[in-house]
Amino acid sequence: MDLNTVTEVRDARERAPWQPGDCWLAGGTFLFSEPQPWIRRLVDLGRTGWQPVTHLPDGALEIAATCTLTQLSRYARTSTAPAAPLVEQCCRAFLASFKIWNLATVGGNLCNALPAGPMISLTAALDGRCLLRSQAGVLRRIPVTAFVTGAGENDLGEGELLRSVTLPARALRRRTAFRQASLSGLGRSGALLIGTLDPSDGTFTLTVTASTARPVRLCFPALPAAAGLRDALAGTVRDDDWFDDVHGLPAWRRHMTFRLAEEVRRELDELRQEPDGRDTRP
Incomplete structure (x- = not known):
């Protein structure tokens, strides 16, 4: 879609005062998908030259805001980190064409805060x-979890830029379980849950997204029983936290979240009991 209110495109490497109507441009897959009548000038990040994925000395992984889905997926297929399969699973949850994969960025997905x-x-x-x-x-x-504050809402200040996201080394060593539900086979996620299990101390974390307006995380010192996980979910997510749109009613999203949470718990429990502790999933 043409953005017919844009009068200028500026290279982000050039220093210039931020003005009303300015907007950062990375992949542009959202910006050019619907009218943006408030935009007057695009500040293009395309020539910044940021390394898409960087391994830091402490073992952490820094993902540039301009890293595309294709670049992140390529990293995941070559990484030996225990959590690497989760990267590819989340990329595939995008359910986008190859054109989008080659343009859509990690930073854009976070800043849109859908x-x-x-x-x-x-x-x-x-x-x-x-x-x-x-x-x-x-x-x-x-x-x-603090950056995304609600549906379409984030913690960016006026003119502030998301430069990168860093994943700590310890998180990359965790075992993971992924579950997603949509109303249709190629539909937008109505519930997406990720469980992680830390092999060093047994810490279990459940992250709930898509079914809630913002990410919800539950942390346990050890893998809980089914009833304990269910009670924790019920006590953490309030009735008005469940998201409501054409991709799923709140009641359905709540039902699927509780169902998928138990599936995640069971998968990690079975994985934990493997004789050698290795992830044997294909």
């Missing part, structure tokens, strides 16, 4: 922390 955003699911489940940069150059880091 409940069904699978990059939100991935980075929230693996303790992701966002690096934000203000127009004055001031940097701040916040967890992904």
